Amino acid sequence: MNLDLSDEQSQILDAAEALLQAEYPLSRLRSGAAEDLTRLVEFGLFGLGLAGEDGSDLLTEALLHARLGRHLLTPSTLAAAVAARLAAQAGDDALASRIADGALPVSAGVATGGDLLLCDAPGATMAVWREGDTLRWGPCDSGAAAPPAGGGLPLTRTPRPAGAATAPSAPWQLLVAAQLLGTAEAALDLSVAYARTREQFGRPIGAFQAIKHHCADMALGVAMVSAQLDFAALALEAGQEDADFQIAALARLAPRIALRNARMAIQIHGGIGFSDEADAHLILKQAHRLGQLLLPADLMALDAPLTPLNRSS
Amino acid sequence: MNLDLSDEQSQILDAAEALLQAEYPLSRLRSGAAEDLTRLVEFGLFGLGLAGEDGSDLLTEALLHARLGRHLLTPSTLAAAVAARLAAQAGDDALASRIADGALPVSAGVATGGDLLLCDAPGATMAVWREGDTLRWGPCDSGAAAPPAGGGLPLTRTPRPAGAATAPSAPWQLLVAAQLLGTAEAALDLSVAYARTREQFGRPIGAFQAIKHHCADMALGVAMVSAQLDFAALALEAGQEDADFQIAALARLAPRIALRNARMAIQIHGGIGFSDEADAHLILKQAHRLGQLLLPADLMALDAPLTPLNRSS
Amino acid sequence: MDLTPSPDDHRFRQRARDWLGANAPRHRAPAGGAGARQAATAWLARCHAAGWSGLAWPRDWGGQGLSADRLLIWYEEYARTGAPSPLDCTFVGLHHAGPTLIALGSEAQKAFHLPRILQGQSIWCQGFSEPGAGSDLASLRTSGRVEGDILVVNGQKIWSSYAEDADYQELLIRTEPGSARHRGLSWVICDMRAPGITVRPIANMAGETHFAEVFYDDVRIPLSNVVGGLHNGWATAMTTLGFERKTAAMALQLDLSVRVERLIAEAGAAPGSALAETLADLRAEAAGLRAMTWRSVLREGGTPFDGSLVRLTFAELAQRVHRLAAELLGPESLLQGPVMTDYFESYSETIAGGTAEIQRNIIAERILGLPREGRA
């Protein structure tokens, strides 16, 4: 047993990071342009779950989605990754390929009342969405633009398709949580960089204990979610008994830490932090959006892996 | 309307504080001697609620109990004050006088299973106690010593008297909360004094922001409970409609703040803080004890004084 | 201590309730643009016509001269009615600049400005903060060079609320060249239409543009616009901020209790549920905040820093209340709406006017007497 990245995993992640830094800097989110996933399609991101692909293990895929989360990629990346996997599992290789090749964009969403709210989905014809504590996927009507809270990614409201297929939730939960981890890391990175350079009262604010301890708290959260992500991905991949438990624990931790870190990043940035001009609020809104996509996890209904042994004395 | 202390209130409180500092320093708690309430009886503490006494308003009494709380006085002070008041209200002036004169000690306790746990009551024959969310009072059997958690004040276990009288809870809640406020203040005072003098890394630890902010948090809690105590006491004294609400809010706030401040005091004291040699743990245990005497407050079942006005538009 | 309302207090509360119930706008005003200014000034004019503007101002200057307890009652009824937030474009004039002029202005300044402020005819903005200085007001660098009877102003301000709408600005500048920290500053009335002024709005994270940067390029301001004495601006600014901490803060703090009640009514939490416990915490703390507010207003004495306790309690509680309100929306929280706008805007509570970290330093050093050290 070990928890080191394999050389192959490291290479894939490094390549992804290089691509993300070059092609998907946070500054792109201010341009108002639609998210262009072409480069990620070329990278093979949405084919990872398909049979015969290299590096197709869930852990590598989760770690890649954590990187995407760090760059605040559209939730459509989650929808495409999971839909390609579902299509392949349903034996519809053609559909899987079209999704993996980017020919058929898939949107992520959440049901509310009789409608679906779809993130970043102008003209979407297929979606993966949460309905309460169920995950569904399938074709959807293209909907009407709806104003998103706080601006940012376009939001679409469309009638909820009746009789859509349900999908197993575990891989979805894993990847959404991975992206949430990424947002938590982004908040930490942004805060540390700002705290090192921004001066107040003649010193970098990172020299003040209050700011230090905020950053330390963020690092604690990241360390926990990151370790739990490895655990959950490995358990799910290996089909271990405790996989559902590990996923549920992850799904409880990830959104809380992501939101808390984003809040702290805004606070650390001071005045500029609650303006539209720093990136901190973009992280908060992404964490919030991903949190709505995540299914609620009933952690208490599951058996824990480390249960006490009852010995009658 | 005003929230200034009257000259008379100030004089009473100053006199009480002088007495407490002279006669009830925290160091007395290390002697192992039983708490001697004679000087407080002489001060007239337990007769404040009786008709015809000066300074008999609930606010003054509550503020006095906050001072007692600061000096970690035995909960028997609460029991005596409330029992004297109850006896007088029941028309039994003789009983009220015996309690006020210290001739009949009264203990405070809490029911558990078929028993009463009485604080500091060796040989008690009368008690005021909490049974779930009901307050009761009356005679009780003297019980057997039971080992108290973490040492300190003696604890007695005695059978729960059947058919004991119920008592209105509001004055009890007010005075217990007042003593809890006192413990929260004691934790703050002790921490500030320690942080000013204790040096680490060549500076008083109070110069470090982390310690400063802990102390500030403690002060925030004290400020809130203290203001709410005034509000609740005045509302109860004046028989205002919102009295129950104000008491319930107070009863929710006071034990939380008291326990949190005590925890922080231990942390600020470092190594000595979790030893038996600093006073911080005595404050924690007193806050814990008082918290058990407090009736649970169902704040949500009450109407708030500031309800929104519904205007059909 | 006594909080028992007199029969007159009861009558006053009823009168306020009746008038507000009948007159307060039933719909939320537009958040920005001309519509926002129009709504704010219309509401102020309506209040003024009925004798409800300048509540804390002295009668000599057209105010109502209300005592502190009457103000508390008014703002409680104001909150219960859901009347418009006092934090609109009339705020700086009514709660900052006006009271400062009353306290320290010349007769000419008062005679010209006060009636206009009271009736909503002139809008004011604040010009205190600067980029890079953050909460450290004493490090400001915008300069006013004295040339005869004129100040020539150059520099930059930030976080100036409603600067786009404003006719005047309370502007804090360094008028003594080479002076440091609190010395050599002046508080001046700046005409926002003067040549050399450029306003650049800053959108906040809710997408609203209350805030702006203001640039000054050889802006000429008559020396007669100085308030409280040339080079004595620090004292004047502290006077200004003192008003904010009393009457204006009161309105927001009391409003929070009502917001908690609205949340409780809407949430319909099952007894004993985790949500009910969370709401009970908020309710208890809102009650405590209300008691702190009353005490901060109705108790003499204390230190000038005691306000930090109420202010910070309010700020952090307000954020929790708005956060829970947003959470309770569920998926609908993805959509724009007033709850989400309020939630996003609540992030400024622990930052603007001194971060929570600075407030904690102030509490620790100025109230508790812990040793000073650098600040954050």
Add this chain to the structure above:
Amino acid sequence: MDLTPSPDDHRFRQRARDWLGANAPRHRAPAGGAGARQAATAWLARCHAAGWSGLAWPRDWGGQGLSADRLLIWYEEYARTGAPSPLDCTFVGLHHAGPTLIALGSEAQKAFHLPRILQGQSIWCQGFSEPGAGSDLASLRTSGRVEGDILVVNGQKIWSSYAEDADYQELLIRTEPGSARHRGLSWVICDMRAPGITVRPIANMAGETHFAEVFYDDVRIPLSNVVGGLHNGWATAMTTLGFERKTAAMALQLDLSVRVERLIAEAGAAPGSALAETLADLRAEAAGLRAMTWRSVLREGGTPFDGSLVRLTFAELAQRVHRLAAELLGPESLLQGPVMTDYFESYSETIAGGTAEIQRNIIAERILGLPREGRA
């Protein structure tokens, strides 16, 4: 990465489970006094006889030479069984002094001490902290004057666990007169029965006396008792603390998950209740802590400070778990009992071995690279 257990891993886990289930004491040992030492050494002897002592020690020195993943499995089964806390009087010998001797001791030191430690024949205590120095180990002042082949020790140590029971002490002293900070220290084996040593127990807030102050009055220690080189004690001490942070911490961290499960089983919280939500938070965080523990043990690389992340997470979670356990007792929490003892003792988690504040500084400065400043 791979956490799939091999068939051998499965067999090892089953063997550990079976042995512990059959052999671990069913009753909590006395908390102090001779009974505590007797129980601890008896349990160690039992483990030793069955080949379960010195699990991480190399086989050459009588240990089991278990790999890191096997240690994780062992301590998980250990926790599930509710076997005695490893933090008893055998702890310092097995997890501090023994590994330090194995790494840096002379052959003579190893040959004499290691077998005694392994079998519970000699008890060790720690002598690092000093009054006034708190967590600032580098400021220690207890001195060892070199006189020929003898060190003459004078000074005082504090927070020495089980000093009353101990036969030997790992003692960190300043042997180079006038040296400052990390320089000029030595790590020596101190015979606790040497003349000039006085031990004064310190009761903790639970009423237990694990801790003591130790006074040294011209205590003579042979130079041959120095471990890791004269004046090189800082490096030796860091080696010692490195062991604590790995194997010993692992046992406590994994145990916390099992404690949370016990609490959940006892609480019987109604679904959706506030209590159930609190327990779910603890359960999720305990799962996260377990994952952090595994990763800290099974991942190469990282900085030597990464341990602070796991350590602090454990400390603060442990306190919350014990606090909730105490709360759930209701009125019975007024009475002495193991839950209350554990609760009171948990206060040391965020203090001993570096306060939570210092851990956060370390995380911020050493892991995140924020600028250094004074510490608290």
